[in-house]
Every structure is written in C-alpha cells, then in structure tokens.
Amino acid sequence: MSPMELTPETKAAVVTQGLTKRFDRQGAVTNVDLSIAEGAVYGLMGPNGAGKTTLIRMLATAEEPTKGEIYLFGDRLVAGADNLRIKQYLGYLPDDYPLYEDLNVWDYLDYFARLYHLKNPGRRHRIQEVLELVQLTSKRHSRINSLSRGMKQRLSLARTIIHEPILLLLDEPVSGLDPLARQQFRDIIRVLQAAGMTILISSHVLSDLAELCTAIGVMELGCLVESTTLADLYNRLGQRTISIFLLEGVEQLQDCLKNQPGVEDWQINYDQGDQPNSAPGTHCSVIFSGSPEDSANLLRNLIYAGCRVSQFHCQQEDLESIFLKLGHQQVS
Structure with missing residues (x-):
C-alpha cells in the first residue's frame, strides 16, 4: 500500500520506503511504506508477531533493515554509519528496557544526561524538569527498586526524553500497568504532544490508542495493511x-x-x-x-x-x- 498522504503544508517526521527486515530468511517486516506527519501521535497496532517491535527498532537505529529506506525529518538513515545527527532526534523506549535498580532516581537520570553530554547547570535543570513532568520529583532520592511499576515506567520515559528528542518511539509503554498508571502515562504523552513532539506508540491496549492518537497503523504478518488518520478510520469502518x-x-x-x-x-x-x-x-x-x-x-x-x-x-x-x-x- 502507499504511505498515508500528507497535506502540502505538512512535513513528514518519518518516511519509509520498501522497508524490509528478514531473520534467517524469515520475513519480520515486509515492504513497509510509512509516513508520519510532524507533531502526530501515531498508534501502531497489531497482534503479537505482526512486526511492530521490529519496525520500531529499525526506526530507532537499533536494527538495520535488510532493504529499504528510512528518512527522519528529511535525513536518510545510512546503513553501517553512526547516524549521530539523526540519533539526536530520537527517544526510544523499548518494552523491556532494564533499570539500574540500585541507583536512586536522580543519579539514574544524571547518568544518562551525562551520556548525552549535557553540562551543568543545564543538566541539573533538565533533570528537575523531566522529574516534574513525570511526577517523580518527590522520589528523586528514592532507590529505583522501591518504586512501583508505574513509577518505573515513568522514570524510563524521563530517561528517554532527557536529551529533548523531537521523535519519541514507544514500544508497548503501558503494558502491564494498572488503570491509574496508564492514565498518568497518557497525561504525560499529551503534554509532550502539546510541546510539538512527534510520537509513535505501539500498544495492545487499543482504548489507549483511541484516546491518544491522531493516526493509526495496522500491521499483519509483517505488512502495514492500514495507515490513516483516526478520524478517517472511524468514518470508513466505525x-x-x-x-x-x-x-x-x-x-x-x-x-x-x-x-x-x-x-x-x-x-x-x-x-x-x-x-x-x-x-x-x-x-x-x-x-x-x-x-x-x-x-x-x-x-x-x-x-x-x-x-x-x-x-x-x-x-x-x-x-x-x-x-x-x-x-x-x-x-x-
């Protein structure tokens, strides 16, 4: 299928052309053409094994495509290159990212802020800013192993956005969270969208996608079988x-x-x-x-x-x- 059409005044944050990934001749993602507009919240849905995680990992530069092209904000990802400039755009939250349980919340964020070469006093201000956003300011000195699952997930999101990315890739971020924790996470995503961030989020909790997303993609057996605005989907099939x-x-x-x-x-x-x-x-x-x-x-x-x-x-x-x-x- 062709990518979702963008209006002339809309710029693309993500474009893929013929994106394909095979593992030992087994196709995980096949010939995906995808367009995501700047500022969109794009929901990626599909059953387990549909290829959602593999697609997100390729966009996040964690997996190289077998073939096909990826463009992020007009810049092409080059296979085998470090793509450092493009990686600065990205914030990637996998569904199984480990936390350093023995650290406290502040030291954990400070460690990643240093990895992104944030310097004081800006680094300290940025950590305070993201802690306030994810509602963990009161837990700044708490050890990570004392946090609830929802708090840990919000901390992971804080780590993901510490360097102020403009494209956020979230793989099943609300999986396993209770209703209150999911609502808190959704509220944070809305704040990030309002700040102009482009967000791709995959989820099995379809009600979360309906509340958050402006556009939807559906994957089946490695193929993107639907990509459209949420309003169009409701008009055609709802x-x-x-x-x-x-x-x-x-x-x-x-x-x-x-x-x-x-x-x-x-x-x-x-x-x-x-x-x-x-x-x-x-x-x-x-x-x-x-x-x-x-x-x-x-x-x-x-x-x-x-x-x-x-x-x-x-x-x-x-x-x-x-x-x-x-x-x-x-x-x-």
Whole structure:
C-alpha cells in the first residue's frame, strides 16, 4: 500500500520506503511504506508477531533493515554509519528496557544526561524538569527498586526524553500497568504532544490508542495493511449508534425514524427500567450514519412529534471492534 498522504503544508517526521527486515530468511517486516506527519501521535497496532517491535527498532537505529529506506525529518538513515545527527532526534523506549535498580532516581537520570553530554547547570535543570513532568520529583532520592511499576515506567520515559528528542518511539509503554498508571502515562504523552513532539506508540491496549492518537497503523504478518488518520478510520469502518430512551411516544418515534436522514436501522426494547444505567420506559437503539446536524434534527423532530425523551446520546464504535473488522477484511 502507499504511505498515508500528507497535506502540502505538512512535513513528514518519518518516511519509509520498501522497508524490509528478514531473520534467517524469515520475513519480520515486509515492504513497509510509512509516513508520519510532524507533531502526530501515531498508534501502531497489531497482534503479537505482526512486526511492530521490529519496525520500531529499525526506526530507532537499533536494527538495520535488510532493504529499504528510512528518512527522519528529511535525513536518510545510512546503513553501517553512526547516524549521530539523526540519533539526536530520537527517544526510544523499548518494552523491556532494564533499570539500574540500585541507583536512586536522580543519579539514574544524571547518568544518562551525562551520556548525552549535557553540562551543568543545564543538566541539573533538565533533570528537575523531566522529574516534574513525570511526577517523580518527590522520589528523586528514592532507590529505583522501591518504586512501583508505574513509577518505573515513568522514570524510563524521563530517561528517554532527557536529551529533548523531537521523535519519541514507544514500544508497548503501558503494558502491564494498572488503570491509574496508564492514565498518568497518557497525561504525560499529551503534554509532550502539546510541546510539538512527534510520537509513535505501539500498544495492545487499543482504548489507549483511541484516546491518544491522531493516526493509526495496522500491521499483519509483517505488512502495514492500514495507515490513516483516526478520524478517517472511524468514518470508513466505525458504526455509530444513537441510544434513545422514551417515557412514551413509541409510534411517533418510529414515524420519525422512517423519514430521518442517516438512520440505517433500529431496534426497540421495552421495560428497560430494571437494567443497570438505563431509564424506565422504552429503549431504542438506532444504527446511524448521519452528520451531527442530522442527529440534532432527529432529537428536535422527536420532541416536536410528542415523544417524551428521557435520554438521547450517540456512541462511536470502539477501536477494538474496528480492529477486528480490519482483521476480517484481510482474511476475506
């Protein structure tokens, strides 16, 4: 497939052309053409073994391609070269990066800041800055082995951004974290995006990608089978549903639905008052493809027709369901 198209005013942070990686004649990544716009949060999803980690490792210069080209902010990665200038752009967080458990938090970050040749007083200021960002200032003198899993992951992220990269590559960063830790991590990613950083993040927790990402890539068996904006994916494959709860007016409701633009189908269920989170009376679930204006007009028409509406809300099909649809499309 061709790379996701970028608008003329949008610059590319990442471009790959025919990117391929084989291990002992076994293809891990095959002929991937990828474009990621500057400032995007690009979510990479796919099952285990799909090639996500290998692709990220090639972008991070941790793995050399068998063939193909990689361009980061217009600069080409040269096989066999040190690519030092390009590496300055990068912050890479693998899914299994070890921590030095016997160090305290400050010394750990100071060690990596020195590796990136940060000098005082700027080095000290940068460490304080990233500790504040990842909400670990109070743990600056704590030994790493005393931190929770979520704190350790935030510390790993602090280490990844200590040198102020402009491209962040995160491989399964929320794997194994509890809901609160995942939310804290997502909040940090939003701050980094707001600061202008381009972020590629892979995850099996698809709800996290839906909340964070502006674009999505789907990998299957080493191939990039989908690469598009999240909005386009929802428009093409996502099914929207309107839930309507009535106290009375079922006949008027059905008359309105028959003539309403965007209404594909509907189902009516009675006596829902004993169900959790439901209103008493009648519940109608409407499969809807119309615009937000069509939805507003439907509600207005129901009220004008005399329907006593107690609840009316739209629901977008979740990313996990869309991902399963994509899988079925590839099989068929």
